[in-house]
Amino acid sequence: MAQSRPMRADARRNYDRLLAAATEAFAEQGENASLDDIAKRAGVGSGTLYRHFPTRLALLEAAYVDRIEALGARADELAEELPPGEALTEWLYELGVATIRMRGMKALLGSAVADGSSAALTACGTAMKGAAARLVEAAQAEGTLRADLEPVELLRLGHGVTTASELANGQGRELRRYLTLLTEGLRPAG
Amino acid sequence: MAQSRPMRADARRNYDRLLAAATEAFAEQGENASLDDIAKRAGVGSGTLYRHFPTRLALLEAAYVDRIEALGARADELAEELPPGEALTEWLYELGVATIRMRGMKALLGSAVADGSSAALTACGTAMKGAAARLVEAAQAEGTLRADLEPVELLRLGHGVTTASELANGQGRELRRYLTLLTEGLRPAG
DNA sequence: GGAAAAGCGGGGACTGTCTCCGTTTAGTGC
């Protein structure tokens, strides 16, 4: 993936500025922040923004890859600290909280775990799927997770539960509750 | 809620035309269909559209209330045909399918079950919540549904699961699967 | 039939996306 020729100095500078501006704007205004406005913040023309990041999703991904990778790494930390089943739940929780807090990230993760997600999103998608797969496998080996669950199903359900919790406006409290309901099921507690 | 004075004939006519055009447009192009375009289809000016339906959600609601009420009624039909637990699952399934099929309906139902949904949406919201409450109560009485589940939680989780299934692009097949996972829980089958 | 109320509608301000192309600039070889 290395550029055949390194980026020109001004291009590099603008790229970085755009990324910084985007992170800021997405955090403040959510995933629909105006792209022209981001260009303005970065002090570049909109043409420059669109050349570096042809779609909104591309920019979103570039702005959040490191966070996503951190979440992937976090999965492994949790796997060391906790028994597999708990590690998995806790990871889903942290993932959900991050999704809710970092307002731009929802669309990104959503399309990353969608069927037929664009090739541009492979980075985030594979990071997530890898982390999920490791946790799922461990929990299944331990016997605390149903054996027929696919990692990507877990991610999608996690996304769904996060969506449910967003509807409640409750910044995390509902998320825990809904995750419990998902893991335990809706049948009476046994 | 009756108008103090009945609608003027031309107003009534335009209102109906707008509704028909909106239903068509939302079905074809999803919830983000252009409002000006809907006005054009109906053969009225955009001012007229905005006077009758001040927000997109208002139009969406007006276009779908009857479908929503039908879904509410369907809950009671199912309650008669099936044991409470199954009726509930089946209803969630039909609700999800409708949400996915009628492309404009997702946003509507989403805000209807969100905390602090606008006053304008009370009609759809209460219809849904009523239907859910009846099913929940019956299933809890039967003992096939955990006693601490609130109806609105069920609706939100249903919405979340539908979202999860949309990510899979699978038009219904995944929805059944994800609903099963929700009701049975992620623990190994007992 | 005529006055007042109700309603119409499209022009226009505004915001956002995205492209095109003339201009500028960094890098390179001399």
Added chain:
DNA sequence: GCACTAAACGGAGACAGTCCCCGCTTTTCC
């Protein structure tokens, strides 16, 4: 240093969408 070239810039402008305003038309009611 200097000139040259390919890369990169940037902002004007085409387009699409939302939404409001207000002069004009239609309906209603007496």
